[in-house]
Amino acid sequence: MNETLLMIPGPTRVSSRVLKAMSESIVNHRSAVFGEILTETNEMMSEVFQTQNQSYLITGSGTAAMEAALGNVISEGDKVLNIVGGKFGERFMQITETHGGVPVELEVEWGNAANPEDIRYILEEEEEIKAVTMVHNETSTGVENPIEEVGKILKDFDALYVVDTVSSLGGADVQVDNFGIDICVTGSQKCLAAPPGMAAITLNDDAWKVVDKTESKTYYLNLKKYRKSGSKAVPETPYTPSVSLMYAMNEALKIIMEEGLEARIKRHEQAAKATVNGVKAIGLELFASEDASSSTVTAVNMPEGMTDKNFRGTMRNKYRIELAGGQDHLKGNVFRIGHMGNITHREIISTIAAIEMSLKEFGYEVELGTGVAAVQESYMPGNNSLEFF
Amino acid sequence: MNETLLMIPGPTRVSSRVLKAMSESIVNHRSAVFGEILTETNEMMSEVFQTQNQSYLITGSGTAAMEAALGNVISEGDKVLNIVGGKFGERFMQITETHGGVPVELEVEWGNAANPEDIRYILEEEEEIKAVTMVHNETSTGVENPIEEVGKILKDFDALYVVDTVSSLGGADVQVDNFGIDICVTGSQKCLAAPPGMAAITLNDDAWKVVDKTESKTYYLNLKKYRKSGSKAVPETPYTPSVSLMYAMNEALKIIMEEGLEARIKRHEQAAKATVNGVKAIGLELFASEDASSSTVTAVNMPEGMTDKNFRGTMRNKYRIELAGGQDHLKGNVFRIGHMGNITHREIISTIAAIEMSLKEFGYEVELGTGVAAVQESYMPGNNSLEFF
CATH class of the missing domain: 3.90.1150.10 (Aspartate Aminotransferase, domain 1)
Structure with missing residues (x-):
């Protein structure tokens, strides 16, 4: 009462169904029974991302997934177009800097959405932009950015399209494949209504090609390892995942499928x-x-x-x-x-x-x-x- | 049945008390009520580390804490003495490489403990070793390394003493302060008997001095941010932590205090x-x-x-x-x-x-x-x- x-x-209210699932006894994270839960959860995650790509769950916050997105594709000196109209747009820029990238900032006044034509203009003017980062829903300002329109523009350029849907996925329309998003990240504790502590990422083939050519700047978030562990006969994660949060995500995603x-x-x-x-x-x-x-x-x-x-x-x-x-x-x-x-x-x-x-x-x-x-x-x-x- | x-x-069995605590409703992670839980958990964590230092909880696996330990103290080209006698010793070496450090490897036959005198010899021969990594309990081989003896030797040298106690803390004697450990890391799902998904780290003043002079190589695991957020009037974590796992850690640590x-x-x-x-x-x-x-x-x-x-x-x-x-x-x-x-x-x-x-x-x-x-x-x-x- x-x-x-x-x-x-975020974090948002978690239903008792999810809390109950989370309090199930722990199983071995490298067992067949956990492999099944992991596979099922990843598959439902891809459905919510509206993608045919594999999805990967990471024990950590949405920021961990944002870092995974950039830390596996940036090499020293690479230019990244960061669209910054709030705290989370800034975060992508800071992560770019942490990993030796050179931010090209498109500043958007806080409270406004980015103008897709500004993005086209920069991509036409600036050479060799490796990636473009956009925050779909800028949690700090209550602004939703036009990820579909920007995706259309990016079809004309080589840059990877990296989108943060931490506070929108499951509550707003995010069509990873149809919008041409190369790397998409999200978190558990927002529209998905699971407890905080898990993040998810999905990459298409174009993104994987870049990842394969890039030396990962992070160990815990090295995506090649997630892919390798995830493709074993009994799928697993490279490091011990939060088994309990995986139960919770699994149940939360089932509720989404039911709705x-x-x-x-x-x-x-x-x-x-x-x-x-x-x-x-x-x-x-x-x-x-x-x-x-x-x-x-x-x-x-x-x-x-x-x-x-x-x-x-x-x-x-x-x-x-x-x-x-x-x-x-x-x-x-x-x-x-x-x-x-x-x-x-x-x-x-x-x-x-x-x-x-x-x-x-x-x-x-x-x-x-x-x-x-x-x-x-x-x-x-x-x-x-x-x-x- | x-x-x-x-x-x-690891992961190990989690008691029903901990599972129940974990399934409490989610609260705002930036509220006073969560700040109290965080403070209490950190304090109990320091007691288990047997240290006067602050401890920090990280949403992630033990590997995340291992990366936090090195990714905040290594600069490009720094030499790190990695004592390698199993899979987790190797991991410290791989993390050293990921962050631009130069590993000096002390190879120990799997199944044996490291010989402290070998470590002294290398430190005397090799100049400018920035840090020494040791895995207390090598989970892959069932070997316990002599962290106390090595700590005594390291008192004669400037190198930071970085110890992984992921699978020993709470089950073997780890006296962070008395053994002269500068950075110590652990995980939730081993001897602490909490669910997987949380890691902890503690640093002494010598370690913080190095961290302050070093540009962090990781964003999610940037320890300066953990210290800054943790020292606010209402202590918090830099990024949304797993609230549920924090409840679980809190309860698991209380059980340890009771025992x-x-x-x-x-x-x-x-x-x-x-x-x-x-x-x-x-x-x-x-x-x-x-x-x-x-x-x-x-x-x-x-x-x-x-x-x-x-x-x-x-x-x-x-x-x-x-x-x-x-x-x-x-x-x-x-x-x-x-x-x-x-x-x-x-x-x-x-x-x-x-x-x-x-x-x-x-x-x-x-x-x-x-x-x-x-x-x-x-x-x-x-x-x-x-x-x-």
Whole structure:
């Protein structure tokens, strides 16, 4: 009853089915029984990535998978086009530098999406760009980048297309094969609704060709080893994986298969739309430009005079709903509502209602119920009818 | 009832208390409540390392912590003395190479412990050795290396002393401070009896001085970031950690505190002695030289004519006891009995009994009960009295 509702952009709520699966007894990670679980989990992972490629699970955070993506394809001095419009875009640039790459930065104002034509322009001007990094859903700003459009442009160039879908996969449409993504990474604790600690990566043949020609800059995240271990008669991981988290991922992915990927993405889009409508009805401003706004997280400008501590503190301590703050220079200036994973109309309604109450308590002019009504309206037949699986 | 008893050198059996703790609901990894769990876990970790240093938990396998140890102290061209007497000694050497270090290899015959005087000799002959890597317990051969004696020698030299205690910490005596260890790493799924997927590292001031002067070669495992995040008012990890595994580690470490570190180490030593006595009484030969034999894993030569598949297959499928095979060139030539974590006389007795039965079934001359009697004898008062906590 006192459990806090996590409305942050990861980790997200994990269902009891997944928690139960996770607490099964440990088996030998090099046994046939584990090999089967691993294979099944990898296969479901590829389905969610919408790819025919193999997928690999890595024990670590989404950042580990981001590092795996670049640390296996960059050689000293290689140019990488990093599209940077938030904290995670920056992270790809920092990883590029860590591994001796030379970042070519496309700076995008925080809150906006990247313009695909800018990317074409740079690729035409700059020679020998080895890879382009893009963050699909910039968790720090609530912006969704146009990965499909950028993929179309990249078909005309040799650069590898590396996409971070950590906070979008399973909640937004990511078609790895159709969008021409060469390397795609994600994390367990966002839209997939598994506990944190696992990441996944998938590479197509073009990417593997580069990996095969490149000396890996990382040992733990050496992808050639993941491929080799994964292709044994009894598939395994190169190093001891988190057996318990593999159980959890397996179960979380089964739940996604049962819901259906399309239905799940629709549910996320509905939740995003309802959240945006609720927030606007209260009179709050979105941080991200609305045409770029994310289907998994909404960033909202903090109302004038309100502190992070008062607002999010009240939400957490009084209403038991955890929102995220702003990151880096946005700290105190925005708050973020995560609506990813196992999120329904119920959680959106409670969250918007608690936001109304918290603001009113601190003297803001809020007519209770206004935001909630907008959320309800968003879910009514004709707008977005609810479907359950 | 059909659950397989894991007598492998990790992952080990996890108690239901730990499994239950792991399945608690996920909290925000940047909240005060998680900060407290993190601090408490780190502190208990330092107690088990027997150090005054801070410890850091990393979501990943023991190999990730091994890479963190070297990837933060090696600069291009630095010489590292790698003591190699098994697969994990080799791994340290491979990690040295991955990060641009130049390995100076001290080759030790598999099955033997390193001779401290050989290490002194190399350090006197070779100039500018930046670090010395040693694997305390070589899981692949069942050998325990003399980390205390080597520590005494290293006091006369500037090189950092980097020790892998992945399969020994919590089961053998590792006094990080007293032995002069500069960087020590371990994993969750061995003697600590937590599920796999977490690793820990501790560094003293000498090590931090080198880290501060070195550009980290890894992003996910950049230790400066772990220190920075860990020293915030609400301590956190730089990237989303596995919240569930942190719960599990916390509970597993509490169980260690309840048992008492000294009692736990004694229990492991008893189990090792009983296993060795049992194996010898059956007429089997130890792979490791007996004066170097490990307190957490026993490697045994496969009897002439017996195949891995028949022997370990029967143990697993008929007697529901999982043993480990040999690694690399030892595949098929040895089998390994892990006796780490939550292991008592009961499991050792069942294991030795099943080994007797499996061998007899394949025509080996074994008098049933001989090995078991030797195990029983090992636990009798006067030899090693049993104590429970």
